[in-house]
Amino acid sequence: MARKVKDKAIGIDLGTTYSCVGVWQHDRIEIIANDQGNRTTPSMVAFTPDERLVGEAANFQISTNPTHTVYDVKRLIGRRYNDPLVQSDKQLWPFTIIPGKNEKPMIEVTYKGEKKPFAAEEISSMVLVKMKMIAEQYLQCGVKKAVITVPAYFNDSQKRATKDAGKIAGLDVMRIINEPTAAAITYGFDALEEGTRNILVFDLGGGTFDVSIVTVERGKVEVKAVGGDMHLGGGDFDNRVLNYCVQLFNKKYKVDMGRNPKVLRRLRSECERAKRSLSSAVETVIDIDSLYEGQDFHTKIRRAKFEELNADLFDKCMQLVKQCLQDSKLSKHQINDIVLVGGSSRIPKVQELLSQFFEGKELCKSVNPDEAVAYGAALQAAVLNKEIIHLVLMDVTPLSLGVAVSNGVMSVVVPRNTPIPTLKEKYFTTKYDNQTSVNISIYEGERALVAHNNLLGEFVLHGIPPARCGVPNIRECFLVDVEGILTVSAQDVGTGRINRITVTNERERLSKVEIDRMVADAKIFRKEDEEMAKKHLAKNTLECYICNMKSRLMEAKSRGTIQTRVADDISGALNMVEEWLDENDNATIEKFEAKLNELSLKCKCLT
Structure with a gap:
């Protein structure tokens, strides 16, 4: 079934809102946790005056830096600036979208004091680099090979743009596969040697919706039909709640909060939290102090209201399910399993509509909806890397x-x-x-x-x-x-x-020169990231040393094992360096290390 190989291959679910990475290890797929211990990582990149942040670090600071924190780029990749969907999303994002060469949408941010445009492929490559690093830290070796997933309804241009993003990230993209196909592989892997099973994969993520019908039979995974909407997902449900809350606030206080990025970011975060809460509770509260012009915002929102706000979107999901079933030439009674994938598939109304359509059939919840796609991608990577030899994938x-x-x-x-x-x-x-x-x-x-x-x-x-x-x-x-x-x-x-x-669709694709430039930039970014990580480590080491020496000084003074004059001298030195730290947050590594050496000599009697 499996064999050892020298170079590992990983599977990456490059999601609209979250990304996930897996690898075949110890005769099974392992989903790899990031440095915060989370098995999914925000598909988010932030630019500050001093550094670039990716993933969790970018998400932590989004409320204070919304105009230079980029997310949802999957909705831009492979599209043109004048696309109506791009123009519609542009009104909702706090960051700036400008037209580039050949009407390519570019994300404009300020980084290190300069305005800099980035293509969606470049931002996606930064997320891919992060997932690559997560895998490398876990495996303790370099990783080059990867399978990357895309929505089933991605067109040729979008698939090729995703492959370009992988190349910029320094990855050999072995294959691009559809997300619901990857999820079907996950669910059907244990049943590959059993009889024929027809699986419907309902994949409702943060920004895209896919539905696929897949037949699994004796080592073969065959896609029968795919459908979906590249512009339908959890973010759209959040937008409905956000607009509802904006209207409530404006009506109550007789104001117009407009498109203030920080205000909308705070409100959107609470709307997303409310959406998640309503998957388990019938009612939740949105409560924000001093939201706009000193006015607080407080409202209750019931599950029924949430369902009313999004009724047409839920119905759209079901229409796409019906169309996919029709395309597969299978009846609903021939579907053996209905697999839920994507965070938004947890919404009770969605599950209710799906179960009703299939006449009360139980929905399969045995796979983790957040990890199923990465799991399947990692399986496919292992197959292509000849680590697993009995799985054949046939797509459409x-x-x-x-x-x-x-x-x-x-x-x-x-x-x-x-x-x-x-x-x-x-x-x-x-x-x-x-x-x-x-x-x-x-x-x-x-x-x-x-x-x-x-x-x-x-x-x-x-x-x-x-x-x-x-x-x-x-x-x-x-x-x-x-x-x-x-x-x-x-x-x-x-x-x-x-x-x-x-067919290469060169008009909308990055040229070789542009890709080579972005690959070089990615190496510079990685070097900068490594330097910034070293700086943070040096600063943190100094802060921890000060804290540790203060504790030891207090112990020595309580035991009477240190002279008052010496204690005062050490205390003064510790306080001086602590004040220096507050005023020199961006000092060089050498300065942090020099201050640590000075204190080490001063505090020698405490060690």
Whole structure:
């Protein structure tokens, strides 16, 4: 079943709000805790005048530094600045989003006194570096290989952007896999040698919603259908409660709190806490002292009100479940297991609607909804790293692939939910008499017109012999590999002339130069992080020494084993360095160490 390998491979759930990392170790998957002992880490990066903070450290200071603490970047990755969803989210975030090259959304922050723009891939890479470091500290060795998960409904551009983020983080991304597929692997792993089981994975996270139907049978995990919404999750439920509270406050005090970042950050944190509380309680309180212009905010919110505020979003989840079931060509009675994944799947109303739809069927809660995706990613990493040898994963295309034809219509070549790898062919012809070349535009999406879908790439087939329109026979082949990478070729059957393109969507992707620059920046950031960690350690060592010497001094004075003059001299020295610390928070490592050496000599009689 398993064998030892030299280089470990990890699985990373790169979540919208939290990330998680796992590894195959001691013949099982182990989810790795961070330096705070938590098994999930906030997908958050903060920039201060002195340093960059990632994960827990960024989360701790968000209330005091909201405009330079970045989160939810998964909602930006692979998108364009003028995307309506980006413009909508932009109004809710306290940090600044600006248009970059090729309409790429950039996050602008102030770092070390300078304004600096970051791409979503770069922020994501910082979170990936953090997860990589968590794994390395646990394994006590370097880690290069990783499997990273993405929402099932991520398009080609978003998947490639995530892979770029992994490259910037110094990772060899062995594969990008869908989050619900990873969760299904987690649930079905112990049943791989049993009979066939159809599993519906309901994955409602912090920023995205995915639903997948997967069949597990004797060592094979086959995805039947995927669906979801890349812009539906716990953050949207928080926004509904936040807007409700803002309206209550404004109405009560006859004010307009506007878009004050710090005020909204405090209120949003309490709304999120209330949402979590309402998963176990029927009523909770939101209570904030001096929220705005000295006015306190206090309100009770019942579970029924929360459900009312989000009723349309919950209904949307169920419509997507029904659509996915229809796409899988299975009936609800053929579903053996319903697996809940993602923190927001804990919401009672969501569980109630899901259970009702499946006519009272019990929902599977045996997997940890916060860790299931990382667990499955780590299993897949172990398979690709040849640590486990009896698991085969067969995924599907999340969106239809096709070409533009007359009048801007999309002709589908590869329907969505087609198992991959796959090769599909379709025949086309010319539109005009004596046409010697054809432009081939490749799209992904579900709309009838290409204008409403996502352009992946374009190329031209030349050398077609002149003939009346409709006579030439042009064969177009779509090859989708195991990772979902698309290659399209077009051949004039009459002459054998051929041209092809591997879709890279270069307009929206980072260039090699940009990636190389970001890789170099990531190394600089890591060096800065290491220096800052050393500085914090030196400062902490000095603070602990002062505290320890004060305790020893008190003991020596109570026992009468130290002269009053010497005691006063030591006490004065300790107080002076303590005052110096208060005024020199950003001193160099050498200064902290020098002060420690001075005190060590002064306090020699106490050691």
